[in-house]
Amino acid sequence: MASSPAPRAPRKPVTRRHHGHEFVDDYEWLRAKEDPEVIAHLEAENAHTEAETAHLAALRETIFEEIKGRVQETDLGVPVREGEWWYYSRTAEGAQYGIHCRVPVADADDWTPPTISPDSAPAGEQVLLDGNVEADGHDFFSLGSFDVSADGSLLAWAIDTTGDERYELRVRDLTTGVDLPDRVADTAPGAVFDATGRFVFYPTVDESWRPDTIWRHEVGGAGDDVTVFTEPDDRYWIGVGLTRSRQYLVVDVGSKITSETWLLDSADPTGEFRVVWPRREGVEYDVEHAVVAGSDRLLVVHNDGAENFELVDVPADDPTSTSDRRVVVAHRDDVRLESVDAFAGHLVVEHRREALPRLSVLPLGPDGYGDLVEVEFDEPLFAAGAGGNPEFAQPTVRFGYASFVTPSTVYDLDVRTGERRLLKRQVVLGGYDPADYEQAREWVTAADGTRVPISLVWRRDAVTPGEPAPLHLYGYGSYEHSIDPGFSVARLSLLDRGVVFAVAHVRGGGEMGRAWYEQGKTLTKTNTFTDFVDVARHLVAEGRTTPEQLVAEGGSAGGLLMGAVANIAPELFAGIVAAVPFVDALTSILDPDLPLTVIEWDEWGDPLHDAEVYEYMRGYSPYENVREGVRYPRILAVTSLNDTRVLYVEPAKWTARLRDVGAPVLLKTEMSAGHGGVSGRYESWRERAFELAWLLDVLGRA
Structure with a gap:
């Protein structure tokens, strides 16, 4: 390459001094985005x-x-049942963005996704949101939140039209298709309705782009939105959700190495959140609500004394109890336990073994837990994981599967019979x-x-x-x-x-597994x-x-x-x-005022306050x-x-x-x-x- 871009205007270098070391940076002037x-x-x-x-x-x-x-441009996803509707998105030839739709279920026992032609709208189809319409006039368009109220009457959605990941939250009346006056600027992705549909809970970010606050917005309300949770520690991010059972609103708080979960009974959406396990440095955990043998239990995937994580259950009303705590899936050195999804009649456990993601099903009976059974596949390399399972009472497990040679595939697994039903395989033309x-x-x-x-x-x-x-x-x-x-x-x-x-x-x-990660971070990063x-x-x-x-x-x-x-x-x-x-990792991780830097110290180390970390990062940045x-x-x-x-x-x-x-x-x-x-x-x-x-x-x- 002999040519060069237009000559750069000469600028005064910036000198950085830390821990007795001096670095002259000739190009820090390029940080002035508005220049x-x-x-x-x-x-x-x-x-x-x-x-x-x-x-x-x-x-x-x-x-x-x-x-x-090779892409079937006019296509649609597999419908997912939630409440009284089947939800899906479709794409149209020539259109940049997806179109989000739904059709009503046939009856309460309808668990078979309807067959819908990608070329024509089915009877009863309702378009909830057309990304192509909403993107019109914008060079960039991203959907950050998309959540329908439990009764199916309202849609909370949020858009970013610049790429800076700050979204405007809106609420749409799905009976009329008209947006309500409710608009909230500068939200983070992940807004959700409470179980009643009366409130929307949403996160916002601080000056460093860290999600740090959860707010409660009353739909159609004239008052100001209410702060329900704030995390002051710059190392932690937060998010909000609703359990599949719809019994609890959940606020998850996490750093790179520590986590904490707070719950609020959905029957009391204006009440106070309560902590499940108070945070302890280095302990990570996730929580699911389950009903086991008639009792409300919290399923906790955690790494306290279990490097690759284990699954325990505890009473929902006394989660710190040690006398009423049961190990459901024990720790294994060769298996990284990743998550659990709870349903009325079964659990789905996702885990990683031999460098491949897998899933297992654990039935729930009147006496408690059955046997954990891994779903088997016959390719040497693959990826499998649960998804599209919002209903607590559903008798099936929806999961996705793919490999380097098998296009993305969606199955429903009947938990009772073990029958696996192919719902869709990505069409590859040509x-x-x-x-x-x-x-x-x-x-x-x-x-x-x-x-x-x-x-x-x-x-x-x-x-x-x-x-x-x-x-x-x-x-x-x-x-x-x-x-x-x-x-x-x-x-x-x-x-x-x-x-x-x-x-x-x-x-x-x-x-x-977890040790693989630990051997390629902070002061072992160069192994990567x-x-x-x-x-x-x-x-x-x-x-x-x-x-x-x-x-x-x-x-x-x-x-x-x-x-x-x-x-x-x-x-x-x-x-x-x-x-x-x-x-430019060292410059970024040295500056706590830059977006997300303090959060990153658990991943890379803190070169601002630790000379050893500074020297280590200086050696590879x-x-x-x-x-x-x-x-x-x-x-x-x-x-x-x-x-x-x-x-x-x-x-x-x-x-x-x-x-x-x-x-x-x-x-x-x-x-x-x-x-x-x-x-x-x-x-x-x-x-x-x-x-x-x-x-x-x-x-x-x-």
Whole structure:
């Protein structure tokens, strides 16, 4: 890359001093978002990126058409029963956003989702909200809250039209389709009705974008909204919900390592919340309400003395009781217990074993608990999880299933008979045949002896066994978030061109249990980076690929991973895609006034007050460690101007510093989007087509 963007206006460097160390930051001036010169800089970078990728315009359009051509554009989701209605969303050809609808149930015993044609509205269909109508006139549109009252008469919904994740809350009368005068600005996502439908409970954020307060809004009321819960500790976020039984309103409070739950009897929505277990540093737990053998119980998934969590039940009226506390699912070293869903006749337990997410069903009988039975699948790699189960009395379990080769699938499982009913499998147009593709699991021994799993998928007739192939290696490795096997229509454009796709399940994620996460955070964070490098070296050593045929990708905290490996082992990669990358990590985590920083100290450490953490982060933070004399791979950084999670300034500074040392780097900034990128499915497809075309160009497959 010989060309450069327009010259940058010289600015006075900023000097940062902490713990006896001094760092001169030449590009901190790019943080001034409202400065015209900053906007001019970003626009010049965009123009430069467009010029440098102009030769890929035809390929971008081809890939976009491939994605579009494989998607059934006019489609609908599987209806979900809640109350007296079946709810679903549908999409229409040419429309960017979903249309949210419902039809009435046939009768009280109707648990079979209706068959609805995606091409025509069924009799009795009611459109609750058309995203295309609400998005009209806006460059960006995101729905943050969507909750229907228990009697089905009201809809609480909230929209963001800038990408900054501040939503305006509204209430719609579903009998007339007209919005009420109720409007609340600057809410966070997750508003819910109480069980009566008289009140909406919603969260707001503080100056650092931390959800810190829950409010009660009376629908149609003339008075001010009432604060019902505030969390003053900057390390904690909060959210509000309603138990499936509708017996309790729930306020969840959590930091990265500690949690606390508060309940309010739904019969008294103006009453006071009560704590289930008072918070204790390092203890995390979640709560579900169940009725077991006629008694009100609270099911608690917790890690107090159980690293991979266990499930206990306690009396709802005395949750701290030790004499009336029962272990329902015991702790296991090889199974990470993740959640429990309670229904009138059964529980659904989600857990992770052998780096795969699974679910089990535990029947409830008149005498209590039955036997826990895992739902089995026959593919070597898959992801399965419950979803779309809002009704307490339902006799079925709705769950989703997918793999790298099996498109997203929805089943209903009859708890009594064990019968599994296929409700929908994602339609992939263009003659897709899963038999054309193969997926596999491999294990890599890292430098410290740890076995790290890799998941791979490729097209059988496009890759020759024993010969190196172009390979796209993805990684994340933070927040105990797992990158599970899942289907992607866009990925087919790579696989069909002979590119192997692989996921490095590095430490810091949650694939192998809580210890896997603990070994890739704070003062062990560099394990995340070295695991990824060891995976890349393994793939080269095993002859699956070569450094000239290897492109890495990660986003957000995975973008930090990309920045780190670019510094650690640039010779291993031909290219790197860094999406909304957290690459100026030390600067951000040092500043408690930046959005969400204090919350993040439990994940990364507190470099502001701890010299050891400061030195450790200084050793890996990508921006500080860009080096002279290094032959960096080609790098594409993608960000959004209105991102409130990873600010645009991080990749802007990083790419400027990389260019100073001669790295072949491109920066693309969406000027009206947030952390998730552009809104609208067609625009998101175009964005992905841009990235994939660049990736194929690096791999010599353009």
